[in-house]
Amino acid sequence: MRPEDLEITTATHFAEYGEYALSVFAEDGLDTEEIAQVAELPHGVIRESTVERIREAGYEVVPSTWIARGHADLKLPNPPSDEDWRRLEEVFSEPKPNVGQARRS
16 A cells, blocks of 8 residues: 555556456455455455544445456546555554465465
């Protein structure tokens, strides 16, 4: 969740879909490890939060199931500011190993 990486990701999303958003995964009834397994996340580390915490910080999470099961867009203002990156940093956990990746190996 480095701001420079997030800026590239949101700019790419804007270029393709006309709105700023981050790709996230969320699914009712599944814990973080189960989501990582179902989503087949390729990342070595992941960070977690809840839709509730993200919404309390002022952002919306909208399902985009046409991409993959559990995929959602975390919508951001146009364009996201340094304040947005700081708030997101606060609502997500510290990075931890993606155990879903290890189970697929």
